[in-house]
Amino acid sequence: MSENNQLRDVFDAIADPTRRRLIRMLSEAEELPLHELTAQFQMGRTAVSKHLTILKEAGLVFDRKVGRETRFRLNASPLKEIQDWVAFYSKFWSSNMLRLKQLLEEEEQ
Template structure:
């Protein structure tokens, strides 16, 4: 997806382990300022801010200004797309494992 595209795919956004960790941190709190988020990583504020921008473009993170500070919070609703995708494959694997079990039981007989 183009860097200039204002709508980023949620799968692209969570593909990076740093961004998944940011999502997790934000899920554990109401909101968190950039300096507190940065304290959880071995990278500078600029790098964390770039990751947050990607999450914001995917609609996963919302921000608001409080004085000179920017606070971030999770908007989990775009993760429903990921949940739906995982649920489909979960059903796929459950069905196929059941078939495999049945085949193995038939071979034993």
């Protein structure tokens, strides 16, 4: 786990399309209340809350109470772990694509 002392793996947290959609929604707003997030899905408040809990356990979401309302905001810093992982493999694909291009050019000659 990273320095954020995460309870859940970031890769696991973003594996679900609903959670990725929640991340996108939160990235486009400073903060959103649960009822606004829930309105964007064809599932109940409890199901959306469970997805938000998983994101929170991965350190991707912060929440705060405002009266009786719970508001959520994105913490994108744990996504750096994914960016680093993808960057490592993009080097692999870049070099392999370059080799494939060279082979194809050699065959054309």
